[in-house]
Amino acid sequence: xxxxGPQSYRVHPRRLTQSAGAPGSQSNTSHVTAGDVITASALGxxxxxxxxxxxxxxxxxxxxDRRGLxxxxxxxxxxxxxxxxLQHNRISCMRNLEHLRWLVFLDLHxxxxxxxxxxxxxxxxxxxxxxxxxxxxxxxxxKLTNLDVLDLHCNEIxxxxxxxxxxxxxxxxxxxxxxSRVEGLRGLDSLAELNLRRNVISGVAEVDRLPCLRRLFxxxxxxxxxxxLACLGESGSLCELTLDGNPVAQETWYRQAALRCVPHLRTLxxxxxxxxxxxxxxxxxxxxxxxxxxxHKQAVHKEKRRLAIRNAAQQWEELxxxxxxxxxxxxxxxxxxxxxxxxxxxxxDSHLAELDGEMLRLFGPGALEALERGWGVQxxxxxxxxxxxxxxxxxxxxxxxxxxxxxxxLHLVFLETNISRLPQLAALAQVKRLDQLTIHPEGxxxxxxxxxxxxxxxxxxxxxLQKLNGVEVTMNDVIAAERLFxxxxxxxxxxxxxxxxxxxxxxxxxxxxxxxxxxxGRRAGPTPEEDGRQLGEGLSRALxxxxxxxxxxxxxxxxxxxASRRAELVxxxxxxxxxxxxxxxxxxxxxxxxxxxxxxxxxxxxVLDMRDRPAFRQASLSRLTHTx
Numbered sequence: 001x002x003x004x005g006p007q008s009y010r011v012h013p014r015r016l017t018q019s020a021g022a023p024g025s026q027s028n029t030s031h032v033t034a035g036d037v038i039t040a041s042a043l044g045x046x047x048x049x050x051x052x053x054x055x056x057x058x059x060x061x062x063x064x065d066r067r068g069l070x071x072x073x074x075x076x077x078x079x080x081x082x083x084x085x086l087q088h089n090r091i092s093c094m095r096n097l098e099h100l101r102w103l104v105f106l107d108l109h110x111x112x113x114x115x116x117x118x119x120x121x122x123x124x125x126x127x128x129x130x131x132x133x134x135x136x137x138x139x140x141x142x143k144l145t146n147l148d149v150l151d152l153h154c155n156e157i158x159x160x161x162x163x164x165x166x167x168x169x170x171x172x173x174x175x176x177x178x179x180s181r182v183e184g185l186r187g188l189d190s191l192a193e194l195n196l197r198r199n200v201i202s203g204v205a206e207v208d209r210l211p212c213l214r215r216l217f218x219x220x221x222x223x224x225x226x227x228x229l230a231c232l233g234e235s236g237s238l239c240e241l242t243l244d245g246n247p248v249a250q251e252t253w254y255r256q257a258a259l260r261c262v263p264h265l266r267t268l269x270x271x272x273x274x275x276x277x278x279x280x281x282x283x284x285x286x287x288x289x290x291x292x293x294x295x296h297k298q299a300v301h302k303e304k305r306r307l308a309i310r311n312a313a314q315q316w317e318e319l320x321x322x323x324x325x326x327x328x329x330x331x332x333x334x335x336x337x338x339x340x341x342x343x344x345x346x347x348x349d350s351h352l353a354e355l356d357g358e359m360l361r362l363f364g365p366g367a368l369e370a371l372e373r374g375w376g377v378q379x380x381x382x383x384x385x386x387x388x389x390x391x392x393x394x395x396x397x398x399x400x401x402x403x404x405x406x407x408x409x410l411h412l413v414f415l416e417t418n419i420s421r422l423p424q425l426a427a428l429a430q431v432k433r434l435d436q437l438t439i440h441p442e443g444x445x446x447x448x449x450x451x452x453x454x455x456x457x458x459x460x461x462x463x464x465l466q467k468l469n470g471v472e473v474t475m476n477d478v479i480a481a482e483r484l485f486x487x488x489x490x491x492x493x494x495x496x497x498x499x500x501x502x503x504x505x506x507x508x509x510x511x512x513x514x515x516x517x518x519x520x521g522r523r524a525g526p527t528p529e530e531d532g533r534q535l536g537e538g539l540s541r542a543l544x545x546x547x548x549x550x551x552x553x554x555x556x557x558x559x560x561x562x563a564s565r566r567a568e569l570v571x572x573x574x575x576x577x578x579x580x581x582x583x584x585x586x587x588x589x590x591x592x593x594x595x596x597x598x599x600x601x602x603x604x605x606x607v608l609d610m611r612d613r614p615a616f617r618q619a620s621l622s623r624l625t626h627t628x
């Protein structure tokens with residue numbers, strides 16, 4: 001179908017021989033008698049010259065096609081004129097039409113008209129043909145409420161507007177304009193055909209508000225996706241559609257996708273829809289629905305993930321505030337979600353545990369429960385990185401033995417875990433193997449200490465760390481750490497009482513120490529230096545431990561009770577020391593006051609005793625004899 005629209009309102013004028021003067025002689029006339037013009041074959045126009053008798057027989061039709069007219073002629077004796085053809089002239093303004101009150105069909109195709117003013121008085125008009133002109137705006141049609149066909153193709157119109165009052169309009173042709181979006185169609189309740197070919201349309205709206213629309217032509221536009229045509233699926237009457245010449249028509253399964261968008265479509269791009277295409281469209285529709293459900297599911301999970309991480313961060317900030325630790329200015333938005341392979345292991349309002357390929361990410365204390373789940377050997381072996389965030393390091397320590405058993409190869413990452421003291425780092429010795437370690441400065445004050453790196457390298461020497469906070473560990477780093485803490489470890493090993501060693505060492509080291517002590521019991525007098533050599537270098541490192549509970553306890557609750565008892569004993573011991581110091585101070589003050597008189601009395605007594613020297617010697621000898 002061309003831009004002129006359906007066959008029901010086309011006008012194809014044809015030049016014929018004239019019976020009343022040559023067409024050239026009428027080129028600039030503005031005063032024309034209806035009986036002096038010729039006719040064309042279109043919509044029942046009779047062919048042949050027209051005399052006054054002919055006009056008297058057919059007074060309602062007039063053809064002024066290709067007359068070179070520059071304005072609409074002032075017609076006389078046209079009281080009954082209903083059809084007027086002025087196409088293919090040079091008319092720029094619609095004038096001299098006010099008196100044509102009974103005009104039903106007006107054709108001004110292929111002229112130079114720039115606006116629609118001048119037709120507002122033609123209230124009986126049913127067909128208005130204004131294609132191939134210079135019109136830039138749709139307006140001035142407010143009184144043409146009986147209009148049935150409006151043809152404005154090949155003009156310069158940028159948008160659809162001022163048509164809502166045309167409730168009787170059945171055909172609208174706006175092909176070949178500059179329209180970028182389909183809208184402004186409300187109120188066109190009778191519209192059955194809409195031609196929008198050869199525009200710059202990228203989106204379609206309000207088409208579902210046209211209850212009678214059956215044919216929609218959108219060929220040669222800029223529609224790139226069926227998402228831009230979503231409203232077509234809501235139209236219950238549309239059965240013919242053209243989309244060829246659009247980017248969307250280049251997609252794979254284009255026809256099936258169009259049927260998915262408009263299921264009741266019968267014709268697409270002037271080709272009838274086959275049953276096979278409908279069947280394939282149903283299959284694709286099911287797949288698309290599954291994809292949408294999966295997309296929705298992922299979106300819901302993504303939102304839950306975001307909220308869980310945000311709540312975990314908020315709880316972490318509240319905990320730091322209670323402990324009087326430095327807090328951040330507001331809660332930061334969390335890391336982006338990983339790829340499609342991310343598996344959520346545990347998710348609640350305040351914690352998240354997820355497995356993203358080789359990385360296990362834990363947010364919030366509740367996420368530690370994921371470490372308790374049944375891990376397969378292959379799955380656990382594939383995990384190479386465990387990242388902790390918004391979890392206190394002291395809460396992580398009890399899980400380290402389980403990490404040791406389940407995950408043989410690891411890179412541990414700590415971010416916002418409140419590692420603040422060097423002894424806490426010693427707890428990492430409980431894992432089985434540690435190739436890399438990352439302790440972010442954010443939320444871990446220990447990184448601000450000058451010796452934290454050296455202490456960690458010394459304490460975890462048996463792991464042979466490759467990288468620490470992303471920096472390669474060199475032999476010079478290891479030697480420097482040994483120089484700083486090696487001597488201290490040796491002194492602690494050789495000078496610490498054996499009973500104290502048993503309290504400080506872990507179970508495996510205790511057995512080693514007890515074995516050495518039992519073997520040493522059969523020999524006499526080992527020196528402290530020999531003790532240090534026999535205990536070995538490993539025990540000196542093991543003394544730098546971070547005990548979290550009494551090793552003799554069997555559970556976390558017993559450890560808490562023992563810790564309470566120890567705290568009570570320490571408190572009593574400190575109170576005793578304070579009391580002893582206070583009593584000593586009081587006695588010292590009393591002695592200071594009494595000492596002068598006491599000293600005088602002591603000197604006087606000695607002088608009196610020594611006045612009789614023989615008696616003094618005899619008394620002294622007697623005291624010595626009785627003392628033995």
